[in-house]
């Protein structure tokens with residue numbers, strides 16, 4: 369591994385240099401070969417699982433690693449906490465992948481840091497494996513996401529509501545800069561740090577921005593907003609509910625980060641929430657766009673002092689960007705939904721079809737993923753078409769008529785739908801079944817499951833096994849923050 373670390377070169381206030389705490393008996397449980405190849409990790413190392421277990425538990429540092437815990441703040445469920453930071457994570461450093469892109473390589477569950485507060489710095493095995501599965505699925509679904517390179521069992525127990533096996537998960541991200549990182553310095557009034565952080569973020573993620581002065585900050589904010597819109601619309605396409613869209617879990621890169629209490633929606637309902645701590649449904653499926661807008665308003669607020677010393681003037685410059693969010697989000701959302709229906713344009717007629725279909729799906733508790741698959745299959749299969757006519761009534765014929773009137777050939781509609789609508793998603797009950805096998809130290813189905821999830825737009829031999837929603841529709845399913 370060839371490290372090339374830049375974050376450590378920022379001022380000391382950005383991080384605490386701190387080594388991971390060694391674990392008793394590290395054992396490599398999951399290794400992501402294709403990601404490792406993208407990172408140019410040498411085959412000799414990849415074949416040495418004992419050494420991988422040492423490196424990716426934090427017991428031994430690879431040459432060039434300079435572990436730090438990053439400082440950040442964040443709004444958690446709407447309440448500002450000025451001091452969060454990596455309380456159980458160590459950024460080992462940065463690598464350049466085979467696309468020439470700089471990425472962070474970080475351990476999570478690797479021991480306490482100055483930011484741990486009351487926490488033990490550790491992670492349980494279940495949430496670590498869950499993050500691995502969910503992020504692999506999201507990457508293959510085409511959703512921007514951080515990814516996992518490894519999960520190492522620690523051989524130690526972590527104490528939550530019960531004793532659990534511990535693990536360290538290695539995460540690869542284009543960076544770990546969060547909205548909360550900006551809030552941390554802004555809240556302290558450390559404008560030098562805020563300015564160098566913004567410059568660092570632009571260089572790392574938005575190097576196309578060439579403007580100067582306050583316009584540079586505004587262009588940066590706009591670029592982050594676009595990435596958030598793209599992200600949340602991608603989540604909506606596949607039925608992903610992040611579950612904890614706090615500003616410390618909102619990456620400036622626009623990647624999905626922190627899979628703690630995330631879940632997938634089965635039957636379509638805007639109010640779907642699975643997280644046990646989200647009592648007011650703040651982060652429900654249908655709220656994610658609004659929350660992303662709220663989070664972007666917090667980023668805008670944090671950046672105000674860099675835009676103008678006069679707060680009112682700065683607000684006047686950023687407000688239009690936040691106001692335009694909804695319109696831009698709606699446009700991106702309807703374009704994505706149009707594609708789910710095989711339509712290239714999202715004109716008023718298509719928007720009406722989308723709205724009506726979503727109402728029908730919610731009223732009838734139809735499975736989100738499988739309904740779009742059935743619609744696509746129905747284009748040249750009468751059995752599916754007849755079933756949908758019964759389920760969706762006049763809507764079905766209206767959709768077929770629209771395709772004809774817009775001169776959309778059936779095969780091009782079908783091809784677009786096949787690319788847009790996954791056959792398989794990481795359904796909660798399937799994920800939990802694999803996690804239970806790990807907990808009980810049984811042989812697991814994870815390899816078969818990952819193979820299917822890594823090819824979600826094609827039917828493989830065992831795809832069908834993972835396509836059905838659970839019999840109870842996950843009505844009792846609850847997720848927990850991944851500690």
Ligand SMILES: Nc1ncnc2c1ncn2[C@@H]1O[C@H](COP(=O)(O)OP(=O)(O)OP(=O)(O)O)[C@@H](O)[C@H]1O
Pocket residue numbers: 452453454455456457476483484485486487488489490491612616617625626627628849850851
């Ligand atoms: N077991 C723990 N020990 C110490 N700090 C913790 C622990 N669990 C969570 N934290 C800290 O609490 C805050 C919120 O945690 P949250 O669950 O959002 O993040 P995380 O899953 O730890 O990390 P990330 O956002 O990097 O995926 C973070 O500052 C995190 O470091």
Ligand SMILES: [Mg+2]
Pocket residue numbers: 616617626
């Ligand atoms: Mg987090």
